[in-house]
Amino acid sequence: MSTPRRAAVLGSPIAHSLSPALHRAAYAELGLDDWSYDRFDVDEAALPGFVEGLDASWAGLSLTMPLKRAIIPLLDGISETAASVEAVNTVVFTEDGRRVGDNTDIPGMIAALHERGVEKVESAAVLGAGATASSAVAALAAICTGPVTVYVRSRERGDEMRGWGDRLGVDVRVADWTSAGEALRAPLVIATTPAGTTDALAGAVPDAPGTLFDVLYEPWPTALAARWSAAEGTVVAGLDLLVHQAVLQVEQMTGRGPGPLAAMRVAGEEALAAREH
Template sequence: MASTDAHHRAAVLGSPIAHSLSPVLHRTAYAELGLDDWSYDRFEVDEQALPGFIEGLDGSWAGLSLTMPLKRAIIPLLDGITDTAASVEAVNTVVFGEDGRRTGDNTDIPGMIAALRERGVDKVESAAILGAGATASSALAALSGLCAGPVTAYVRSAARADEMRGWGERLGVDIRIADWAEADRALTAPLVIATTPAGAADALAGAVPVSPGTLFDVLYEPWPTVLAARWSAAGGAVVGGLDLLVHQAVLQVERMTDIRTAPLAAMRAAGEGALGVPRAV
């Protein structure tokens, strides 16, 4: 177990970072696990400042969480990355070995899978993705093991369309591209993953079908989103951004501390408390 004096610090880096719930989740895990000599902080770090920050870390550091815009910028500064991180060229977790080796990982992808499986979604025949940013590539990677048939991505530009085609080919996913103007058609898919910024999918709420499938909306604030609220009202299953955040944080805690099982329920409750709003929709 890595709870020694040499490895007891961790933090989340990004810009902006003040809104991050990661400290709440990780500190809750440490308290539940009795890791009294562990601390977890947040640091405002952009791409320019990242190399200097990394080089300034001493042997007390066990790991880092990375958020935007650092998930790709961190890769050249590492000694290696896992196959999962390499599959989408994005690292959200760095684990420091006893020898100082820096290994990058991606817990967003298995976190998505765990969040869906928690709601009973183990396999779907087809799926739709709203958006084509970095989170959409992680969604595609998650769907590579969950979706038996095609995945349709609804995008706004030709450049984004090309990117999603590339990711689909790389990940072995049967990807179809559709224009954002037709995004209301996405909502009939058995699984819809919304990866768009706050407010971008609100106008689709009026197109929610009578018997919707499962919606995975990666936002956690504001919550519920307009789309998630309408989806739930129609009787569909909803997986939220807090579910993803908690599941990926559980995996980060386990990797950084070398403890097999992190306290999922306590971490979720802490996240709900920090947001101060009911999570059910």
Template sequence: MLGDPIAHSLSPVLHRAGYAELGLDWTYDAHRVPAGGLAAFLSGLDDSWRGLSLTMPLKREALDLVDRLTDRARTAGAVNTLLLDADGERVGDNTDLPGAVAAIRERTSLPLASAAILGGGATATSVGLALVDLGVTSVELLVRDEARAGETVAALRAHPSGVDVRVGPLAVAEPLAADVVVSTIPADAQTGDLVARCADVPVVFEALYDPWPTPLAASATDRVLVGGLDLLVHQAVLQFELFTGRPAPLGAMRAAGAQALAGRSTA
């Protein structure tokens, strides 16, 4: 697992639990790699490596460092899974998009036509595209800096369904009117006013899992809540299968993640 910051990542816990469940003698570790450092890290790998999981700020940096992109990585404009083939080919994939679809449908079968997304980075892109695949036709991106959301807006508007995408400031005062609200912003950016504006949205998708619960997640006691652990587990299951070629033990991986999070909350 590569990224910066990385110490909080549960990915090693999930993947190691999967390896243990299937009796695989594999290793999975976290490495802090800051922006601009991915190329140097890749140059130091030998043929014992099967793949890498990438988090921010490397998901878009990886686009120019692979030999081939899968269709979903190209659509998302981000790589969260980098496969290292035996012949040396680097393949960039994205399991966040299908992982988000699986996470949402595990929690709700409600029809979803409109979405409000807080934040405009790579995670907002992947979850937004997943929602469009599930039938959302209108997306409102609420961001602190509209200029930095350009890649997400372009990716969503390029979807063949012709989704309507609007961009607005995160700090507006009006209540959100949508079928689902997705938060990809830090917990400390979830002010009381912002959480209150989301109160009437029936489905809440909180992409964070640490700290947990975030203010938005804590407010969703009587609504459908899709959590960051749901997203993490489902995208990790897909990564596991790409890395190993074996069906992933979803139950064991989820249980390990939940146990680790519970330990953090009581520490």
């Protein structure tokens, strides 16, 4: 008889997370009836104690804000991908007891774009300069052959994004947020800002837009995404990113692959629909 295995998503706040719905759907599809996946509200101060308290039944953890950097000192090693942006969203507990960190956000972004037919672009724009923006620049390193313009609200954030560009081998150029409407003319626009931030830009969507990747999934669609779709541009949603990065997490934690993308997407869509009602 197999030993029950556990996994969970940690963060604070965490009640909104769709990860349990996605991972549980994957376990059901893969026949892993003795696996469970939960969510725990854990902040940076509580993280070391939580990790130390885990027993051998644990297979892995998903990390969301504010823990993606706080987890790193608690690990035995991290992947090159995670090291490239100093952020871990996935921890796998190996059979020999090691804690190994990875970042599935970056390959998840690339996979979500590929699914919508975006393989290469000559230039791109990123709205925002937080942790997700650095992952976006890392993803663009693989698909953008030219400059990436990042729209920011402060000089300090602009300097940080230039630093990420230098580190990742991307030609990052910085522009002030007041000119963010110009970003929408880029062949690929990645919006990484909190809900409501880009609403005022919806009126600036061009007549024949390229691709918008909006990392939000709730509320959806955002005003910008709705206007983009109305103008017949390609839209990649935050749920697409969430599902693709979760597929990779499931594969790493369970050792089973490929992860059941379709079943996980349906579970995410149903969970969001249930919240709306």
